[in-house]
Amino acid sequence: MNILITYYSRTHITEKVALKLKEELNCDLEQIIDKKNRSSFFSYIKSGFEAARKIPADIEETEKNPNEYDLVIIGTPVWSGSMSTPILTYLKQNKDNFNNVAFFCTCGGNEGKTFVNMEELLSKKPLNTLSMNKKDVESSFDSMVTEFAEDIKNNN
Ligand SMILES: Cc1cc2nc3c(=O)[nH]c(=O)nc-3n(C[C@H](O)[C@H](O)[C@H](O)COP(=O)(O)O)c2cc1C
Known part of the structure; x- marks a missing residue:
């Protein structure tokens, strides 16, 4: 299966x-x-304000065409x-260009409506989702990511 991971990360946690x-x-x-x-x-305060009001961010042009992949795993x-505004822009730009999607997010404690809003925007149900707390990512997080990757390999 041909897979692309697309992500945005402000402080390298989601990255x-x-x-x-990817590994x-x-x-x-x-x-x-x-x-x-x-x-x-x-800009932290402004970013929160823009995300709450779903104001898209200005992003650099992307290189990969999501349509060429069986599955695009989107991380925010x-x-x-909700989702970060750079990912909001990416999803809006490629709305009809995904075959299958899976989502992952990192958060300070509550994912809120992130996945619901992403699914609604794309009108597409994710095959898999993974929500991780920033603290888990900063300490030991390997097993959760490995499990998510195994699910993707086995179910698709
Ligand atoms: C503008 C802004 C708003 C945020 N809002 C939330 C939130 O509503 N709920 C939450 O659990 N964490 C929230 N966070 C925390 C981030 O989701 C968390 O630190 C994340 O792991 C950062 O990932 P990154 O390093 O990939 O940017 C917010 C962070 C920022 C910068």
Whole structure:
């Protein structure tokens, strides 16, 4: 099966999961690059505001065509109980361009409506989902990611 992992990560937590998944699944990887610098406290607040209001971010053009993959695994940090705005943009841009999708997210404690909103936006049910707490990713997280990767390998 031809798999692509696409992710956005502001502080490398979601990236850590994406890289581990890539290792497990030996597949292609695409990082969503946000054009905005979100490192300041002000931009943190603004990002939360924009996510809550579903205001898409401006992102760099992506390289991989999702339509060429049997499955695209999409990873996002949770922002204001939903997907990050760079991932919102990516999903809007490719809405009708996915064959199958799976989702993963990392959060401070509550994934909120992240997966529900992603599913609604794409009108597509994810084959698998994985939600991880930032603290788990920072300590030991390998078994959860391995299990998610095994599910994907076995069920698809
Ligand atoms: C703007 C913003 C809003 C956030 N909102 C939430 C939230 O609603 N719920 C939650 O559990 N964590 C929230 N977080 C925490 C992140 O989801 C968490 O730290 C995540 O692991 C960061 O991933 P990253 O390093 O890949 O960007 C928020 C973080 C940011 C920057």
